[in-house]
Amino acid sequence: MHRAAPRQRQEHNGEQAVPHRYTDGRVSTQRGGCSNSGSITEEGMHKSSPLNPTLKRSSPNGSTLSRFLFWELYREADMLGVLRREVACQGAHAWGLEQGLRVIASRALSSSAKAMTVRDALNSALDEEMSADPKVFVMGEEVGEYQGAYKITKGLLDKYGPERVLDAPITEAGFAGIGVGAAYYGLRPVIEFMTFNFSMQAIDHIINSAAKSNYMSSGQISVPIVFRGPDGAAAGVGAQHSQCYAAWFGACPGLKVLTPYSSEDARGLLKAAIRDPDPVVFLENELLYGESFPVSAEVLDSSFCLPIGKAKIEREGKDVTITAFSKMVGYALQAGDILAKEGISAEVINLRSIRPLDRAAINASVRKTNRLVTVEEGFPQHGVGAEICASVLEDSFEYLDAAVERISGADVPMPYAANLERMAVPQVEDIVRAAKRTCYRSTALAATA
Amino acid sequence: MAMALTRRNLHLLCPIFSARLLTTASTSPITIETSLPFTAHNIDPPSRSVQTSPQELLSFFRDMALMRRMEIAADSLYKAKLIRGFCHLYDGQEAVAIGMEAAITRKDCIITAYRDHCLFLGRGGTLLEAFAELMGRKDGCSKGKGGSMHFYKKDGGFYGGHGIVGAQIPLGCGLAFAQKYSKDDNVSFMMYGDGAANQGQLFEALNMAALWDLPAILVCENNHYGMGTAEWRAAKSPAYFKRGDYVPGLKVDGMDALAVKQACKFAKEHALKNGPIILEMDTYRYHGHSMSDPGSTYRTRDEISGIRQERDPVERVRKLILAHDIATEKEMKDNEKEVRKEVDEAIAKAKEIPSPDPSELFTNVYVKGLGVEAFGADRKELRAVLP
Numbered sequence: 001m002h003r004a005a006p007r008q009r010q011e012h013n014g015e016q017a018v019p020h021r022y023t024d025g026r027v028s029t030q031r032g033g034c035s036n037s038g039s040i041t042e043e044g045m046h047k048s049s050p051l052n053p054t055l056k057r058s059s060p061n062g063s064t065l066s067r068f069l070f071w072e073l074y075r076e077a078d079m080l081g082v083l084r085r086e087v088a089c090q091g092a093h094a095w096g097l098e099q100g101l102r103v104i105a106s107r108a109l110s111s112s113a114k115a116m117t118v119r120d121a122l123n124s125a126l127d128e129e130m131s132a133d134p135k136v137f138v139m140g141e142e143v144g145e146y147q148g149a150y151k152i153t154k155g156l157l158d159k160y161g162p163e164r165v166l167d168a169p170i171t172e173a174g175f176a177g178i179g180v181g182a183a184y185y186g187l188r189p190v191i192e193f194m195t196f197n198f199s200m201q202a203i204d205h206i207i208n209s210a211a212k213s214n215y216m217s218s219g220q221i222s223v224p225i226v227f228r229g230p231d232g233a234a235a236g237v238g239a240q241h242s243q244c245y246a247a248w249f250g251a252c253p254g255l256k257v258l259t260p261y262s263s264e265d266a267r268g269l270l271k272a273a274i275r276d277p278d279p280v281v282f283l284e285n286e287l288l289y290g291e292s293f294p295v296s297a298e299v300l301d302s303s304f305c306l307p308i309g310k311a312k313i314e315r316e317g318k319d320v321t322i323t324a325f326s327k328m329v330g331y332a333l334q335a336g337d338i339l340a341k342e343g344i345s346a347e348v349i350n351l352r353s354i355r356p357l358d359r360a361a362i363n364a365s366v367r368k369t370n371r372l373v374t375v376e377e378g379f380p381q382h383g384v385g386a387e388i389c390a391s392v393l394e395d396s397f398e399y400l401d402a403a404v405e406r407i408s409g410a411d412v413p414m415p416y417a418a419n420l421e422r423m424a425v426p427q428v429e430d431i432v433r434a435a436k437r438t439c440y441r442s443t444a445l446a447a448t449a
Numbered sequence: 450m451a452m453a454l455t456r457r458n459l460h461l462l463c464p465i466f467s468a469r470l471l472t473t474a475s476t477s478p479i480t481i482e483t484s485l486p487f488t489a490h491n492i493d494p495p496s497r498s499v500q501t502s503p504q505e506l507l508s509f510f511r512d513m514a515l516m517r518r519m520e521i522a523a524d525s526l527y528k529a530k531l532i533r534g535f536c537h538l539y540d541g542q543e544a545v546a547i548g549m550e551a552a553i554t555r556k557d558c559i560i561t562a563y564r565d566h567c568l569f570l571g572r573g574g575t576l577l578e579a580f581a582e583l584m585g586r587k588d589g590c591s592k593g594k595g596g597s598m599h600f601y602k603k604d605g606g607f608y609g610g611h612g613i614v615g616a617q618i619p620l621g622c623g624l625a626f627a628q629k630y631s632k633d634d635n636v637s638f639m640m641y642g643d644g645a646a647n648q649g650q651l652f653e654a655l656n657m658a659a660l661w662d663l664p665a666i667l668v669c670e671n672n673h674y675g676m677g678t679a680e681w682r683a684a685k686s687p688a689y690f691k692r693g694d695y696v697p698g699l700k701v702d703g704m705d706a707l708a709v710k711q712a713c714k715f716a717k718e719h720a721l722k723n724g725p726i727i728l729e730m731d732t733y734r735y736h737g738h739s740m741s742d743p744g745s746t747y748r749t750r751d752e753i754s755g756i757r758q759e760r761d762p763v764e765r766v767r768k769l770i771l772a773h774d775i776a777t778e779k780e781m782k783d784n785e786k787e788v789r790k791e792v793d794e795a796i797a798k799a800k801e802i803p804s805p806d807p808s809e810l811f812t813n814v815y816v817k818g819l820g821v822e823a824f825g826a827d828r829k830e831l832r833a834v835l836p
Binding site: 168169173180182213253276278359394 | 558624628630660813816
């Protein structure tokens with residue numbers, strides 16, 4: 001069944017694949033308007049893989065060796081859930097297992113696959129930056145003797161002493177203000193909020209004392225401070241402990257707002273944040289702390305740093321762009337796998353930076369895929385997704401083949417009961433459903449006759 | 450002492466006459482008693498006898514007269530609509546700024562709220578920078594982007610200039626923290642009013658300052674009115690110097706520059722050894738809270754004129770100068786005429802300075818803008834790349 005033109009809306013009901021040439025020369029072989037997800041290139045795999053950030057061509061044919069290495073790696077990476085994702089997404093389609101093995105083998109030869117939890121990533125980043133610059137100090141509740149409420153600052157008190165790792169009383173307005181004042185003087189504080197819900201007690205200092213000072217003083221008073229801590233929903237902690245503040249802080253000029261997902265993100269972005277001369281709000285996620293991700297030797301190096309304001313394409317795709325940050329990146333990747341099985345190739349963007357927002361990367365992706373689904377945990381109104389949708393509508397309107405879609409937390413305070421809580425936070429099936437909507441795939445029609 | 454005086458005077462552009470008066474004035478010590486004794490809380494008060502010199506007294510007079518003149522001129526400029534928004538005037542409180550400067554160095558830090566014009570001057574700011582900033586011109590101390598409430602002079606140890614009541618206290622404790630961390634052997638003075646004295650964050654910060662022995666000096670400029678609310682209507686205990694509980698405090702006659710100097714000197718020595726201390730300066734503002742407030746709906750005109758007659762800080766120093774034969778009546782009058790002229794010239798010059806260039810809308814949002822785009826009201830019309 002041919003599609004007349006990219007913009008016309010037509011319902012497709014899963015007919016036999018027919019090649020279709022779009023007006024700009026793209027060719028699709030898939031049913032309906034979405035192209036075949038099976039055409040993931042080796043290059044695409046490399047780009048989406050955290051295992052090896054540098055592109056390496058595959059090694060010569062050595063299927064026995066490849067197979068052996070594959071299973072070694074698979075066992076190790078299996079618990080990380082990484083390889084399973086990647087193998088799954090090419091399993092059923094154009095990829096042969098051989099080709100997949102060759103790629104994985106080459107990666108094995110070119111990098112040592114070490115794994116690190118997000119917690120350790122943050123801890124090591126703090127440790128290295130404190131070691132490199134004596135002006136860096138940490139202040140917050142339980143960061144010292146308790147080793148950190150979530151153990152992110154474990155070992156730092158023993159290593160750097162009580163003058164540089166300070167246990168503060170439960171007085172956020174007070175210690176956030178003290179941190180900002182110290183930053184005025186030229187120190188580099190890392191202020192921890194036990195969760196960002198408590199940052200509301202200090203929000204005047206974050207916005208009025210920190211974010212705006214460089215501008216109001218015309219460059220005289222800069223504020224090289226980092227406010228960090230877990231943000232967003234945890235599990236069963238109720239309404240007052242579950243809010244996501246990315247949208248609120250992301251609105252403020254003068255702040256930089258970062259949202260790491262993987263261990264590589266955690267290390268690279270926290271180091272960048274501490275080195276940055278401007279106030280940075282660093283939004284972590286409690287449920288990610290224990291998750292392990294592979295890290296390359298480059299990531300483990302003490303000079304490793306990620307650029308602020310640049311998103312990462314976690315998974316390349318052709319049919320729909322899914323933007324996400326923090327924990328939702330994992331969900332989006334899972335959704336990408338499910339969509340792939342149904343012939344929809346999703347491109348998953350890990351935003352990494354809420355402010356500055358990488359509009360260029362988002363728009364470039366949407367111009368390629370023509371469809372957008374934004375995912376976030378926070379409240380829907382005035383959320384991060386709203387900004388992304390607006391940006392795409394403004395800059396890439398002609399490229400859209402479908403209305404933009406937003407998946408977000410529910411428009412309610414977080415309930416406690418597990419079934420209600422599940423409904424209040426995005427689930428993978430929500431992302432899948434929205435992506436399908438952009439491809440004009442109604443789930444009701446997916447059932448067999 | 451003499452070094453500090455000449456440094457302060459260098460930028461005041463002393464015209465020839467009073468420069469001569471100042472430099473030829475003797476630096477030989479005089480001892481003067483403060484008008485009132487200090488009242489102490491949890492500490493032994495300093496002596497009422499203050500060491501000063503003819504030169505110091507003359508510079509007190511000159512600087513306070515300059516501050517007074519600047520604030521009165523700002524009043525006129527505001528009424529002429531050359532100053533917009535908020536304008537909080539300090540006239541009546543000059544002794545606090547001047548006495549403090551006499552006791553400290555530029556390595557010590559001062560941070561205050563929005564009644565900051567005179568403290569800025571005391572820290573080495575110029576009249577031209579002040580007026581240009583008030584009128585929103587590009588050579589103002591914040592390049593016209595701050596306004597009345599956001600004067601800064603980091604190289605003079607002046608950290609602003611803050612609009613949110615009470616925020617400056619934790620910030621000041623942060624400065625003290627950083628001084629201690631850097632082993633700088635200096636102190637931070639954080640100024641706040643009787644209105645801010647009830648703020649929770651003050652007690653949060655004071656607790657930490659005391660826990661960590663920070664060299665923090667909290668200075669309550671008690672002018673008895675938090676905007677339109679008298680202190681007895683806002684505070685169950687208006688004895689602000691006692692509110693620190695375990696933190697010692699001193700109540701000082703804030704209209705007496707010498708008492709202020711003595712108290713600040715005492716406080717600095719204390720804070721370097723023993724951690725935070727509170728100074729309550731009993732002072733008064735002649736103007737209302739800001740230029741939008743006539744200041745007479747919650748105070749009687751008799752009260753205002755009574756203070757002006759009995760306790761005016763500039764008058765007190767003038768009387769001291771005359772009583773000790775440091776200068777004649779005529780010399781003092783000429784001094785004042787010069788001050789007036791200096792202020793008028795600065796205003797005239799400031800009026801010539803243009804507004805900031807439109808490109809300045811987007812500068813200094815960040816130190817490191819990373820090349821991101823920032824948008825104006827119509828993003829298709831106005832965007833800029835932040836360097």
